[in-house]
Amino acid sequence: MVPLSYYLVLSGILFACGVIGFLIKRNIITIFMSIELMLNGVNLSFVAFAAHWHALAGQVFVFFVMVVAAAEAAVGLAIIIAVYRTRETLNVDQVNLLKL
Amino acid sequence: MLSVHLILFLAFGAVAVAGAVNLLAQTHPINSALSLIAVMAALAGEYLLLGAEFVAAVQVIVYAGAVMVLFVFVIMLLNAGVEEHTKGSRVALLIGIPGTLIGSILVAWAFLQHSGTEAVAVGVMPGRTSGWGDPAVIGQLLFHEFLLPFEVTSILILIAIMGAVVLASRPPTSPVARSARGVD
Amino acid sequence: MTSSLNLWLIPVLPLAGAAINGFLGKKSSRTAVSTIGLVFPGAAFAWALLVAFRFSSLPQIPYQEYVAHWIRSGSFSADFTLYLDQLSLVMLLVVTGVGFLIHIYSVGYMWDDPSYYRFFSYLNLFMFFMLTLVLANNYLLMFIGWEGVGLASYLLIGFWFTKDSAASAGKKAFIVNRIGDFGFLIGLFLLIQHFTSLDFTKVFDSVAHLPTGVETETLLTTIGILLMVGACGKSAQIPLYVWLPDAMEGPTPVSALIHAATMVTAGVYMVARSHVIFERAPSALMVVAIIGTLTALFAATIGIAQTDIKKVLAYSTISQLGYMFMACGVGAFSAGIFHLMTHAFFKGLLFLAAGSVIHAVGGEQDMRKMGGLRSYIPITAATMGIATLAIAGIWPFAGFWSKDEILWKAYQANWVYWFIGLVTAFITSFYMFRLLFMTFAGDYRGAKVDEHGHGTHVNGDGDHGHGEPHESPMVMLVPLMILAFLSLFGGLVGVHNGFEHFLDPVFGSGEAAQGAGETASRGTEFLLMFVSVGVALLGAWLAYLLYVSKPYLPQKIADALGSFYDAVLNKYYVDELYAKLFVKPLIDGSTSILWQGVDRKVIDDTVNNAADGARHVSDEVRHMQSGNLRSYAGWIAAGSAAVIAYMIWLGVGR
Numbered sequence: 001m002v003p004l005s006y007y008l009v010l011s012g013i014l015f016a017c018g019v020i021g022f023l024i025k026r027n028i029i030t031i032f033m034s035i036e037l038m039l040n041g042v043n044l045s046f047v048a049f050a051a052h053w054h055a056l057a058g059q060v061f062v063f064f065v066m067v068v069a070a071a072e073a074a075v076g077l078a079i080i081i082a083v084y085r086t087r088e089t090l091n092v093d094q095v096n097l098l099k100l
Numbered sequence: 101m102l103s104v105h106l107i108l109f110l111a112f113g114a115v116a117v118a119g120a121v122n123l124l125a126q127t128h129p130i131n132s133a134l135s136l137i138a139v140m141a142a143l144a145g146e147y148l149l150l151g152a153e154f155v156a157a158v159q160v161i162v163y164a165g166a167v168m169v170l171f172v173f174v175i176m177l178l179n180a181g182v183e184e185h186t187k188g189s190r191v192a193l194l195i196g197i198p199g200t201l202i203g204s205i206l207v208a209w210a211f212l213q214h215s216g217t218e219a220v221a222v223g224v225m226p227g228r229t230s231g232w233g234d235p236a237v238i239g240q241l242l243f244h245e246f247l248l249p250f251e252v253t254s255i256l257i258l259i260a261i262m263g264a265v266v267l268a269s270r271p272p273t274s275p276v277a278r279s280a281r282g283v284d
Numbered sequence: 285m286t287s288s289l290n291l292w293l294i295p296v297l298p299l300a301g302a303a304i305n306g307f308l309g310k311k312s313s314r315t316a317v318s319t320i321g322l323v324f325p326g327a328a329f330a331w332a333l334l335v336a337f338r339f340s341s342l343p344q345i346p347y348q349e350y351v352a353h354w355i356r357s358g359s360f361s362a363d364f365t366l367y368l369d370q371l372s373l374v375m376l377l378v379v380t381g382v383g384f385l386i387h388i389y390s391v392g393y394m395w396d397d398p399s400y401y402r403f404f405s406y407l408n409l410f411m412f413f414m415l416t417l418v419l420a421n422n423y424l425l426m427f428i429g430w431e432g433v434g435l436a437s438y439l440l441i442g443f444w445f446t447k448d449s450a451a452s453a454g455k456k457a458f459i460v461n462r463i464g465d466f467g468f469l470i471g472l473f474l475l476i477q478h479f480t481s482l483d484f485t486k487v488f489d490s491v492a493h494l495p496t497g498v499e500t501e502t503l504l505t506t507i508g509i510l511l512m513v514g515a516c517g518k519s520a521q522i523p524l525y526v527w528l529p530d531a532m533e534g535p536t537p538v539s540a541l542i543h544a545a546t547m548v549t550a551g552v553y554m555v556a557r558s559h560v561i562f563e564r565a566p567s568a569l570m571v572v573a574i575i576g577t578l579t580a581l582f583a584a585t586i587g588i589a590q591t592d593i594k595k596v597l598a599y600s601t602i603s604q605l606g607y608m609f610m611a612c613g614v615g616a617f618s619a620g621i622f623h624l625m626t627h628a629f630f631k632g633l634l635f636l637a638a639g640s641v642i643h644a645v646g647g648e649q650d651m652r653k654m655g656g657l658r659s660y661i662p663i664t665a666a667t668m669g670i671a672t673l674a675i676a677g678i679w680p681f682a683g684f685w686s687k688d689e690i691l692w693k694a695y696q697a698n699w700v701y702w703f704i705g706l707v708t709a710f711i712t713s714f715y716m717f718r719l720l721f722m723t724f725a726g727d728y729r730g731a732k733v734d735e736h737g738h739g740t741h742v743n744g745d746g747d748h749g750h751g752e753p754h755e756s757p758m759v760m761l762v763p764l765m766i767l768a769f770l771s772l773f774g775g776l777v778g779v780h781n782g783f784e785h786f787l788d789p790v791f792g793s794g795e796a797a798q799g800a801g802e803t804a805s806r807g808t809e810f811l812l813m814f815v816s817v818g819v820a821l822l823g824a825w826l827a828y829l830l831y832v833s834k835p836y837l838p839q840k841i842a843d844a845l846g847s848f849y850d851a852v853l854n855k856y857y858v859d860e861l862y863a864k865l866f867v868k869p870l871i872d873g874s875t876s877i878l879w880q881g882v883d884r885k886v887i888d889d890t891v892n893n894a895a896d897g898a899r900h901v902s903d904e905v906r907h908m909q910s911g912n913l914r915s916y917a918g919w920i921a922a923g924s925a926a927v928i929a930y931m932i933w934l935g936v937g938r
Contacts, residue, residue, distance in 0.1 A: 002106055017124060018120070030123075036168075036171075040139060047152045048150060063155065071256055073171070
């Protein structure tokens, strides 16, 4: 039998990898993928808790998270395409017009 | 202590972690995408271990099968190449990574401290209670208790579709100036 | 007949008139404004007469009428209650009667003024406050009237506010009054502190029951002197008299009403009303008498050399007010009030007649440019002559009776007062006849009045386009005639001490001066009477000599006196002294300390530095907005780590 904490640790590792990827990657698409990785990590912990506490609502929530992640990915990628068209680059450091 | 569950858990877990690390290590985005798919597949296995077969199926179909495919399409569409090395942000490296690590360690410590070693009820293997993780049961929940979020998410998807279409479409007038490097 | 006199109508009617004229007058016709402006004070006067008729049949005198609830604060309470006794009745009739006559006069005098409605509004407002002052039953309500008449005075002195000197004069009047009011207020505070009430009846009762002793006397002396400070401000005594000559910038009816007949007498009224306090504080009474006597003499000497007709009358007012205070100071309160009444008649008449003269010569106020007007404006001349005889104290005109009463009582107290009063009477007669002769006798020295007058008024006296001085219209002459009648016969109420006996219930028949007993006999009284009439006639003769028969003499005398004459001509440089002693240091201190120091360095700098500081801080902080996505992500990660740490730390305690 696997203790709950193992699942949570795994989830935490995935999440941390996602955050670090977000911070150190320069390609915008890779950054998006790191976000997806974070979401997956969180999904895992949801399902783990659902099983632990016998609350099916956790799995339902995962369902919703996936929907939202999909929608976000769609719109985000559309934005990336739009940005690529004007800026010709996928390097996030060069999209800095918001500089004060 | 060493049971099938644990072995399977560790196997899938190893694959997931390896995929995650590989995602960080690769320079070409397509490799990162493929690593991510591997992570998702491993996670689907984990879900099965936890008795959430519907979620596992949805993970494979929607996440790995649709979202990641979308990512791959875009990578190919934009002809993303190997990442260049540009001067990044010192803040991200100096503050962000240590912050993340510290945060994760704290969270892990908190979890490990309190959750003890009681086992998780796993329902996939033989002997599972009926109706746990069934599509039918989830469907029941979805359309009864969670009806409102369900409807709202459908509107959300609709909006996302429209947004994606609008954002990604070419402007109807002149072709986009490919040499435009900066605005004004 | 109901038992209530509805006294409240008397102040409120003019207030209604003021409101109507004030709000609606701008668009109304002259006739409408005049009607409103006359009907309401007239109604108040009629009601006052009604009250006077019913006075003797009142069940209880003093009569108090509760109008409205006002202050209840702990043990202190003050209400809007009106108080009527013989003293208030006299003041009431004087204020409403003379006031109404002056309103009528103003219709003619101010007819050509563009702000006609504003004048009547302010004048009615003044009546309201003055009547409140006179009818109040407690010091606080009286103080409202006190302040209110100060306000009305400021508004009316600065009526032609586009003229710098008028605006400054209004300011000066208000500020100097304020200084007096400060003393008055401290006196009121002491009253509240020791008697927890400001009602006349309660305070005077408590004062009468205070044990004799040093403590009581010190307290009452202090209160008395503080009240006197207030009276000095309002009634233009030394050292706070400087505003009254400047107040002549206002229109002449204003000078007549406010600065001769009524407002300036408020101080005398207040001192008379507080006689219970003063009678138990002989030192305070002495201060009152000394101030009054000195002021009378001082102002009279200044009046000798003035050339502006209204300034002469202003100094004359100050001098006569000094007489009233001298009377109160020797304990002859009813004599002071008697002189107040007769003074209202003849001084009001003098001012109105002076206004008529000024109107006749097209705005000129300098007496050196007048002369020989007797043939041009005979009625004005006659009335002014009557008034001059009255003020000089010549039998049987009104002034004789009251002034003589004061001198007699002063003699009984201390012959020094009497002597100074006598000298002042001589000087008074002299400068008043000087005024009369310079204005009406001899030949006309002025320029032809052929256009809008070259006088000192901004809004002269209309574009009559006449070639020579002319008589005023009837609407201005009738009040003159009525006041002349009163100046002639108004003093007869004092025969055989009739007036004094009327006021006995208020002041008690045992006045301080009477305490000396009728030691001096009737013979002495008659002797003194002859002496005072004699000096008055002497003064008149001297004036005749200097200004009619030998007009070259004044100049020679002035040259002989040299710098002394200059000092008198320049009012002993008192204004300049005040400016140097008080005004300049105040302005300098205010500029350097308050403005440069506090306002600029402390307040402005604080605000500016706060803003600068905000700007510097934001200058540093803005570097966070680098536009760099990854640094944002870094901050988010760090921040969320901090939040998680905090939450864990919170939860770990369990």
